[in-house]
Amino acid sequence: MPKSSLIGQSLLRVDGLEKVTGQTRFAADLKVPGLIHGRMLFSRFPHARILGIDCAQAQALPGVHAVLTAADLPNLRPFGIVFADQEVIVSQKARYLGDVVALVAAESPEAAEEALSLIEVQYQPLPAVFSPQEALADSAPLIHAERPNNIVNHHKVRKGDVSLGFAQADMILEREYRTQWVEHAYLELEAVTAVFHHDQLELFGSIQNPFSTQSMVASALGLPSEQIRVRQTPLGGSFGGKDEVMYLMAARAALLAKATQRPVRMQHSREESFRESYKRHPYQMRYKVGATREGLLTAMEIAILADAGAYAASSTFVTWRSVVHAAGPYRVEHVKTDITAVYTNNIYTGAMRGFGTPQVIFAVESLMDELAQELKLRPDELRRRNLLTTGTVTATGQCLNDHPVSLRDVMDRALQSIDYAQKINEPAQTGTTKRRGIGFAISHRGCSLGAEGVDRAEARLRWQPDGTVLLSIGLSDNGAGLNTVLSQIVAQELGIGTEQVRMDEPDTTLVPDAGSTVASRGTLMGGNAVREAAIHLREMLLVSASQLLSLPAEQLSFVEGRVCSNLDPSQVVSPAEVVDWLASCGKSLEATGSYEAPTVDWQEETGQGRAYFTYVYGCQAAEVEVDLSTGQVRVLHLVAAHELGRAINPATAKGQIYGGVAMGLGYGLLEELDLHQGQARSDNLDRYLLPTTCDVPQVVTPILIENPDPAGPYGAKSLGEPTNELTAAAIANAISQATGFRLRELPCDLIKIVLLRTLKPD
Amino acid sequence: MDKIRLHLTVNETTVEVETTPNRRLLDILRDDLDLTGTKEGCGIGECGACTVLMDGKAVNACLVIAPQAEGKEILTVEGLARDGKLHPLQQAFLENFAFQCGFCTPGMLLAAKALLDRNSNPSRDQIREGLAGVLCRCTGYIQIFEAVEAAAKEWQK
Numbered sequence: 001m002p003k004s005s006l007i008g009q010s011l012l013r014v015d016g017l018e019k020v021t022g023q024t025r026f027a028a029d030l031k032v033p034g035l036i037h038g039r040m041l042f043s044r045f046p047h048a049r050i051l052g053i054d055c056a057q058a059q060a061l062p063g064v065h066a067v068l069t070a071a072d073l074p075n076l077r078p079f080g081i082v083f084a085d086q087e088v089i090v091s092q093k094a095r096y097l098g099d100v101v102a103l104v105a106a107e108s109p110e111a112a113e114e115a116l117s118l119i120e121v122q123y124q125p126l127p128a129v130f131s132p133q134e135a136l137a138d139s140a141p142l143i144h145a146e147r148p149n150n151i152v153n154h155h156k157v158r159k160g161d162v163s164l165g166f167a168q169a170d171m172i173l174e175r176e177y178r179t180q181w182v183e184h185a186y187l188e189l190e191a192v193t194a195v196f197h198h199d200q201l202e203l204f205g206s207i208q209n210p211f212s213t214q215s216m217v218a219s220a221l222g223l224p225s226e227q228i229r230v231r232q233t234p235l236g237g238s239f240g241g242k243d244e245v246m247y248l249m250a251a252r253a254a255l256l257a258k259a260t261q262r263p264v265r266m267q268h269s270r271e272e273s274f275r276e277s278y279k280r281h282p283y284q285m286r287y288k289v290g291a292t293r294e295g296l297l298t299a300m301e302i303a304i305l306a307d308a309g310a311y312a313a314s315s316t317f318v319t320w321r322s323v324v325h326a327a328g329p330y331r332v333e334h335v336k337t338d339i340t341a342v343y344t345n346n347i348y349t350g351a352m353r354g355f356g357t358p359q360v361i362f363a364v365e366s367l368m369d370e371l372a373q374e375l376k377l378r379p380d381e382l383r384r385r386n387l388l389t390t391g392t393v394t395a396t397g398q399c400l401n402d403h404p405v406s407l408r409d410v411m412d413r414a415l416q417s418i419d420y421a422q423k424i425n426e427p428a429q430t431g432t433t434k435r436r437g438i439g440f441a442i443s444h445r446g447c448s449l450g451a452e453g454v455d456r457a458e459a460r461l462r463w464q465p466d467g468t469v470l471l472s473i474g475l476s477d478n479g480a481g482l483n484t485v486l487s488q489i490v491a492q493e494l495g496i497g498t499e500q501v502r503m504d505e506p507d508t509t510l511v512p513d514a515g516s517t518v519a520s521r522g523t524l525m526g527g528n529a530v531r532e533a534a535i536h537l538r539e540m541l542l543v544s545a546s547q548l549l550s551l552p553a554e555q556l557s558f559v560e561g562r563v564c565s566n567l568d569p570s571q572v573v574s575p576a577e578v579v580d581w582l583a584s585c586g587k588s589l590e591a592t593g594s595y596e597a598p599t600v601d602w603q604e605e606t607g608q609g610r611a612y613f614t615y616v617y618g619c620q621a622a623e624v625e626v627d628l629s630t631g632q633v634r635v636l637h638l639v640a641a642h643e644l645g646r647a648i649n650p651a652t653a654k655g656q657i658y659g660g661v662a663m664g665l666g667y668g669l670l671e672e673l674d675l676h677q678g679q680a681r682s683d684n685l686d687r688y689l690l691p692t693t694c695d696v697p698q699v700v701t702p703i704l705i706e707n708p709d710p711a712g713p714y715g716a717k718s719l720g721e722p723t724n725e726l727t728a729a730a731i732a733n734a735i736s737q738a739t740g741f742r743l744r745e746l747p748c749d750l751i752k753i754v755l756l757r758t759l760k761p762d
Numbered sequence: 763m764d765k766i767r768l769h770l771t772v773n774e775t776t777v778e779v780e781t782t783p784n785r786r787l788l789d790i791l792r793d794d795l796d797l798t799g800t801k802e803g804c805g806i807g808e809c810g811a812c813t814v815l816m817d818g819k820a821v822n823a824c825l826v827i828a829p830q831a832e833g834k835e836i837l838t839v840e841g842l843a844r845d846g847k848l849h850p851l852q853q854a855f856l857e858n859f860a861f862q863c864g865f866c867t868p869g870m871l872l873a874a875k876a877l878l879d880r881n882s883n884p885s886r887d888q889i890r891e892g893l894a895g896v897l898c899r900c901t902g903y904i905q906i907f908e909a910v911e912a913a914a915k916e917w918q919k
């Protein structure tokens with residue numbers, strides 16, 4: 001072991017040099033000889049039967065290599081991670097404007113474009129529905145004929161008896177909150193290349209999860225998984241957004257590559273990405289809460305409708321996370337929650353950083369502030385009286401007794417740092433039209449997948465003859481620095497520098513499956529597996545060294561990256577020498593490690609159980625200045641206190657906070673996909689507003705609170721998503737405190753209030 | 763469409779490209795010269811991922827059509843490091859964790875260079891304004907501001 005631990009050090013990014021020199025090759029940067037261009041034709045209607053397609057003219061166009069429709073591909077199968085309801089090319093009918101009716105491959109993008117305009121499709125438009133309410137009406141058209149109605153899924157929580165709880169209440173409050181459509185807006189657009197080598201299909205591109213892409217493409221195309229190799233190119237952002245859209249794109253590129261026997265690339269323009277790719281679910285949330293005069297919560301009843309859009313995708317999982325967290329991090333005896341995800345003819349929705357929690361946190365944390373006001377309690381006081389502490393029971397019946405519940409701690413630290421107690425009493429008015437306000441939000445967040453599914457990760461390490469160690473793991477660095485963190489763990493356990501750790505390519509033929517890089521599970525799950533592999537590797541090194549030195553293994557120790565004898569310090573051997581010696585005997589020094597998450601359980605009927613094996617806790621507090629004459633909101637200061645178990649690399653952890661806060665600010669103040677009759681009217685970054693350098697808070701104060709968790713590597717848990725789920729709620733509460741009125745819809749659009757209308761077209 | 767011959771200096775090397783006048787500087791850099799450090803994120807001048815310096819000024823390469831680049835001097839991210847030594851901005855980005863996925867980084871670096879060339883000691887607010895044309899979805903910008911400040915200090919020396 002090196003003397004100073006690498007864990008907890010802000011080591012530089014292992015992939016930094018290539019990124020700051022522009023050498024990183026993203027999916028669209030790779031040159032491929034003989035490459036041709038794939039394009040797709042979108043449906044003209046959000047819900048329509050396809051009566052016929054005439055491709056003759058397109059096919060005849062010079063430079064066009066293939067035009068494909070579902071009719072040409074009788075073996076195509078629908079796919080989906082929960083319900084197989086989505087088609088690579090729609091066969092009978094289109095269910096949203098991003099559905100694809102035909103594919104084209106051509107020598108040049110221009111020829112492909114022209115070919116698309118020559119394809120004639122005959123549609124029979126069908127009645128369409130654009131909100132969950134419309135979709136649930138008795139007269140609503142069925143979007144998926146094989147389903148009895150338009151409900152994707154319904155999750156519930158039944159704890160205690162809410163009627164009893166409301167009878168005990170002195171005060172009952174009912175409120176409704178809404179959140180908007182949100183685009184991931186990863187800066188790198190989707191791109192994938194498909195190449196057939198005989199019957200072996202190779203796919204590479206901006207793919208968040210190579211293994212799930214492999215299995216989804218296999219099931220859609222009816223190919224065995226073994227015939228498909230998926231390589232991930234460095235991701236230019238993903239935020240949960242490069243799954244289904246990439247399965248589709250990969251499958252389409254593969255079909256065209258097969259038909260033309262040429263390498264085919266498909267890549268989205270920003271407009272295509274807005275049109276086709278899945279979004280964050282908009283939620284409509286009705287909350288009813290009961291409390292005693294003293295401010296103790298007695299009951300909560302919650303009903304949520306989530307717009308799933310045209311396909312189920314991961315809605316079932318997203319809404320499951322919502323149902324677990326909907327009642328907030330509070331002790332409530334009696335809870336009844338229902339959440340229903342509904343098919344509509346809108347763009348489909350799926351995973352996005354936060355995964356169903358930013359919506360419910362906005363609602364429940366607004367609700368707590370509203371309740372505090374009614375009870376004439378300070379918002380922090382009301383929360384203090386009700387928050388979860390170690391040994392208490394969550395709304396889903398889980399007793400939190402196996403890790404320290406640090407909610408009070410995170411809240412105290414954040415509020416202290418922003419000087420809440422002082423500022424809450426200051427007058428809001430700071431100028432003739434300007435008002436200042438302060439607000440905050442708290443959360444608990446289940447780590448990793450929870451009862452969503454099997455939660456396991458595997459990693460492999462090999463000591464190479466040049467002394468470097470090759471790490472193979474099927475998790476991806478989505479940009480946040482996971483590779484650096486995992487390298488630090490390897491280096492720490494093996495007594496080497498991070499520069500001696502090489503990352504194997506994220507390639508399904510090279511690395512073991514570690515599950516998806518989702519749910520902020522990379523450090524926790526991947527870190528555990530990698531650490532175990534490193535420990536095994538070290539043990540194996542000792543065994544081999546003992547053979548080489550002809551000394552008993554018990555007499556050897558591993559010190560500063562070398563094996564030496566405890567009795568005779570001159571007896572030393574380096575790992576490279578051991579590897580050389582093993583190689584001469586035809587062996588290698590290689591070890592695997594795996595980690596299986598502790599068990600969780602869930603009763604679907606009652607929504608009770610051990611939903612997640614551990615949780616992290618966070619509090620974000622915001623101070624805002626609102627200009628009532630313009631409706632402009634400036635965030636002056638944002639404090640983000642997050643308990644993360646342990647920060648393996650504090651600088652990248654802070655980076656997660658800054659990035660999460662900016663994305664949360666966008667959610668709270670700026671971002672909204674303007675969807676009209678199923679059509680994204682914000683179809684590029686001029687009409688969809690991302691936070692710029694001028695929009696992010698004047699000051700961001702990250703506070704990392706360490707509370708090592710027995711389940712995590714060195715006690716580390718998760719951080720990526722918690723940072724993103726609280727910001728909008730904190731800002732909304734601050735705006736309300738500043739202005740005296742409450743916005744129950746995101747984004748907080750004060751212009752609407754100042755002008756009494758929105759500036760968007762109807 | 764008739765071809766044109768385009769002469770320009772890219773990262774201090776003169777190049778001649780045969781192209782059609784409707785192509786964008788972005789396409790010429792990426793496709794013809796294989797300088798793929800310059801990225802495309804929107805194609806309409808909103809994201810700044812395609813930012814390069816043209817005669818020292820930051821421009822969106824997606825909005826410059828080929829004939830407009832005739833005779834110009836272009837600097838892309840590939841031209842920032844000299845003789846294997848990182849540009850002070852690159853070094854500062856590296857040391858201050860001013861990138862995550864790195865997709866916006868080339869454009870951000872060049873926008874920052876244009877800023878520091880104009881004003882070698884910018885305030886935080888001037889940095890915000892100077893970089894407002896480049897979007898980053900990952901970092902929340904704070905570490906980018908810190909990096910530019912660190913580079914400015916180096917610049918002073």
Ligand code: FES
Nearest residue numbers: 803805807810824
């Ligand atoms: S690609 Fe040029 S500004 Fe976005």
Ligand code: FES
Nearest residue numbers: 862864866898900
């Ligand atoms: S680092 Fe990913 S967009 Fe800036």
